[in-house]
Amino acid sequence: MTQYQDDIDAIRALRDVHGSAWQGIDPESAARLRAQNRFRTGLEIAQYTADIMRRDMDEYDADSSLYTQSLGVWHGFIGQQKLISIKKHLKSTRKRYLYLSGWMVAALRSEFGPLPDQSMHEKTAVPALIEELYTFLRQADARELDLLFTQLDEARAGGDETAVEFIQSQIDNHETHVVPIIADIDAGFGNPEATYLLAKKMIEAGACAIQIENQVSDEKQCGHQDGKVTVPHEDFIAKINAVRYAFLELGIDNGIIVARTDSLGAGLTQKLAVTHEPGDLGDRYNSFLDVEEIAAGELSDGDVVIRREGRLLRPKRLASNLYQFRPGTGEDRVVLDCITSLRNGADLLWIETEKPHVEQIAGMVDRIRAEVPSAKLVYNNSPSFNWTLNFRQQAYDQLAAEGADVSAYDRDRLMSVEYDGTEIARIADEKIRTFQRDGSARAGIFHHLITLPTYHTAALSTDNLARGYFGDEGMLTYVRDVQRQEIRRGIATVKHQNMAGSDIGDTHKEYFAGDAALKAGGQHNTMNQFS
Numbered sequence: 001m002t003q004y005q006d007d008i009d010a011i012r013a014l015r016d017v018h019g020s021a022w023q024g025i026d027p028e029s030a031a032r033l034r035a036q037n038r039f040r041t042g043l044e045i046a047q048y049t050a051d052i053m054r055r056d057m058d059e060y061d062a063d064s065s066l067y068t069q070s071l072g073v074w075h076g077f078i079g080q081q082k083l084i085s086i087k088k089h090l091k092s093t094r095k096r097y098l099y100l101s102g103w104m105v106a107a108l109r110s111e112f113g114p115l116p117d118q119s120m121h122e123k124t125a126v127p128a129l130i131e132e133l134y135t136f137l138r139q140a141d142a143r144e145l146d147l148l149f150t151q152l153d154e155a156r157a158g159g160d161e162t163a164v165e166f167i168q169s170q171i172d173n174h175e176t177h178v179v180p181i182i183a184d185i186d187a188g189f190g191n192p193e194a195t196y197l198l199a200k201k202m203i204e205a206g207a208c209a210i211q212i213e214n215q216v217s218d219e220k221q222c223g224h225q226d227g228k229v230t231v232p233h234e235d236f237i238a239k240i241n242a243v244r245y246a247f248l249e250l251g252i253d254n255g256i257i258v259a260r261t262d263s264l265g266a267g268l269t270q271k272l273a274v275t276h277e278p279g280d281l282g283d284r285y286n287s288f289l290d291v292e293e294i295a296a297g298e299l300s301d302g303d304v305v306i307r308r309e310g311r312l313l314r315p316k317r318l319a320s321n322l323y324q325f326r327p328g329t330g331e332d333r334v335v336l337d338c339i340t341s342l343r344n345g346a347d348l349l350w351i352e353t354e355k356p357h358v359e360q361i362a363g364m365v366d367r368i369r370a371e372v373p374s375a376k377l378v379y380n381n382s383p384s385f386n387w388t389l390n391f392r393q394q395a396y397d398q399l400a401a402e403g404a405d406v407s408a409y410d411r412d413r414l415m416s417v418e419y420d421g422t423e424i425a426r427i428a429d430e431k432i433r434t435f436q437r438d439g440s441a442r443a444g445i446f447h448h449l450i451t452l453p454t455y456h457t458a459a460l461s462t463d464n465l466a467r468g469y470f471g472d473e474g475m476l477t478y479v480r481d482v483q484r485q486e487i488r489r490g491i492a493t494v495k496h497q498n499m500a501g502s503d504i505g506d507t508h509k510e511y512f513a514g515d516a517a518l519k520a521g522g523q524h525n526t527m528n529q530f531s
Contacts (some may be wrong), residue, residue, distance in 0.1 A: 074455065107455065264333075358438050398423065
């Protein structure tokens with residue numbers, strides 16, 4: 001017996017108990033509604049997707065070629081279309097997630113209008129987007145199953161038992177569009193209590209994985225901007241604990257915490273760490289500060305000093321009242337951050353880098369794994385990187401190291417279109433193509449994501465449409481570049497009424513009112529032109 005048939009039998013028995021009062025209830029119709037609404041709460045989704053991520057993490061530990069991927073999305077419809085496309089082209093959603101980017105929430109979802117990635121947007125926008133994404137993914141399930149139910153009814157009416165059996169198996173083995181979301185909580189939006197409260201809302205909306213960074217929450221900057229300020233490890237550990245408590249309170253015992261370090265590009269700290277004895281965590285954090293040795297008599301009013309090994313050291317303090325780290329300490333701080341986070345409750349790491357370079361990432365991960373062998377990364381394949389220039393320069397350096405003649409190239413101008421057909425361009429594009437595979441094999445990257453790709457694709461596709469439609473081509477631009485492509489590539493949105501739920505609504509009307517239902521999908525519906 002399948003769950004579908006079990007539900008039919010259970011509802012039939014329930015209807016029989018209620019007698020004639022329930023005569024208008026069809027058990028199979030009710031079972032179909034249940035099948036189309038597999039997840040009843042966000043916590044069910046969080047548990048289901050946490051189990052998926054944990055399984056995927058174990059599989060990656062056994063075989064680094066089994067990495068996972070996601071694209072950042074900023075609206076439920078965009079996330080839905082991504083998963084529909086994945087199922088269409090790849091036949092399964094396995095190893096594919098969604099990423100919820102704080103950058104895109106700030107830029108696209110705030111009531112204040114477009115904002116920079118500095119935690120100025122409403123914190124409630126984050127769980128609201130998680131809930132919206134899962135609403136659209138569940139609707140994708142309902143739509144796909146509604147189409148299968150229609151096919152099942154047609155096969156039954158036609159007496160085609162082979163088709164009935166095949167369609168029934170598709171229903172019984174239906175793969176949901178619901179996948180894990182890695183959700184960005186920025187630096188926690190306040191103190192640990194604020195982090196805990198927001199984390200609960202995110203988990204209740206369905207998030208199984210929460211990413212948190214070690215910046216000061218009220219001075220948070222985008223990972224690819226200047227002016228980043230980190231916090232001592234004890235402050236960050238408190239927020240990791242806050243997120244874990246939120247997971248445990250809500251019963252998601254295997255929820256995933258992604259600890260992000262911005263130390264590679266962060267040269268400032270807001271405060272000195274508390275230290276109790278030489279070599280402890282606070283002392284190690286402070287050891288990276290840019291200091292000058294002074295004598296007791298040289299102290300001025302308001303000076304802050306550290307005593308280490310009998311010496312008085314004055315940290316360099318800026319006019320902003322921030323303290324400065326010594327240049328060149330970024331990688332050492334990253335390694336300490338990552339080891340500390342893993343030893344204090346984090347499950348995955350995120351190292352924000354300034355360029356996509358496998359060996360740079362691997363150099364840090366090798367040091368981390370010397371202490372924590374299971375360490376693995378979530379890595380941002382960021383649109384903030386100039387991928388073409390970075391990898392052409394890597395190709396240039398590789399050829400130069402091999403003794404090849406690179407005199408025809410200007411290393412600083414390799415982005416130029418004049419180099420598109422060259423050997424350097426070919427090598428660079430191949431490196432870009434294999435970057436995720438190479439990074440997962442060499443640098444411990446379990447999950448590859450692009451933070452804000454759909455921000456860029458929305459702008460690019462709109463530019464293409466506007467350029468032609470408002471120019472000489474007029475309607476031809478839309479027909480040729482949009483609708484015709486939707487039809488020929490089998491993109492379901494060409495039947496936008498169906499995608500928005502019109503056919504599901506008609507089905508429901510039949511459930512509720514039988515032959516008296518007034519349906520929208522009759523012979524005069526223009527969507528029939530796309531049958």
